[in-house]
Amino acid sequence: MLYVIQNEYLTVQIDEKGATLWSVQDKEGTEYLWQGNPEYWKDRAPNLFPYIARMTEGQYCLNEKNYHMDIHGFAKDTIFKVVQISESQIVFSMVQTNETYGQYPYKFCFSVIYKLEGSKINITYYVRNDDDKTMYFGVGGHPGFNVPFEDGTQFEDYYLEFNETR
Numbered sequence: 001m002l003y004v005i006q007n008e009y010l011t012v013q014i015d016e017k018g019a020t021l022w023s024v025q026d027k028e029g030t031e032y033l034w035q036g037n038p039e040y041w042k043d044r045a046p047n048l049f050p051y052i053a054r055m056t057e058g059q060y061c062l063n064e065k066n067y068h069m070d071i072h073g074f075a076k077d078t079i080f081k082v083v084q085i086s087e088s089q090i091v092f093s094m095v096q097t098n099e100t101y102g103q104y105p106y107k108f109c110f111s112v113i114y115k116l117e118g119s120k121i122n123i124t125y126y127v128r129n130d131d132d133k134t135m136y137f138g139v140g141g142h143p144g145f146n147v148p149f150e151d152g153t154q155f156e157d158y159y160l161e162f163n164e165t166r
Contacts, residue, residue: 007088009119018076019092019112021045021143024121034144045143046076049110049127052138062105062136069103074140075110088116095130107131137143 002013002022013023022044024032036044051060053075059068070077078100080092093111096104107130115122129135147158 003082003085003090005085005088005090005114005116007116007118010120010121012114012116014090014092014114016092018046018078018082019094020047020076021114021121024104026119030149031146032149034121034146036144041144043076043142043144045141046070046072047112047125047139047141049075049125050104050106050108050137051116052140063146065105065106067103074100074103076104080112083111090114106133106135106137108135128153 001016002066003016005012005014009024009026011025011027012021014020015022015087020043021033023035034041034044036042051069054071055069058070059066061067075094078094080094082090083093084091091111091113093109095109096107109126109128111124111126111128113122113124114124115124115125123141125139125140125141127135127137147153147155147160149158
């Protein structure tokens with residue numbers, strides 16, 4: 001199911017599967033998010049948890065036990081629950097299941113928060129360890145951008161600029 005948040009600058013659609021950004025459009029209708037052409041890359045903006053990247057032979061060893069996990073973990077393929085929604089903000093959450101526990105032996109809550117502030121989307125990842133042991137994890141996003149945005153520009157004309165780390 002797709003959910004919509006919006007303000008005077010942006011309309012954003014988010015899929016409950018993976019709490020994945022599905023569309024980011026300004027008021028003029030410009031689409032900023034890659035729309036998932038399977039010829040190149042079928043995804044749009046998956047959220048990655050509890051691991052980022054590909055494991056050697058698709059598995060890892062923890063406490064002398066082997067576990068299998070697909071590339072980028074399982075959050076991207078999980079249906080998230082909407083725990084809060086307003087016109088310009090939405091909070092998605094997932095917790096462990098028997099299936100995830102077989103890949104990742106921890107009790108947890110993983111939340112993704114999308115909040116529109118002016119012409120920006122603030123994305124917050126929140127991971128809570130509900131276990132009584134140290135929980136190792138990786139978390140992040142893998143957005144695709146639909147460039148070029150404007151006529152007369154090329155892919156090479158674009159770049160990402162990051163603020164200082166906190």
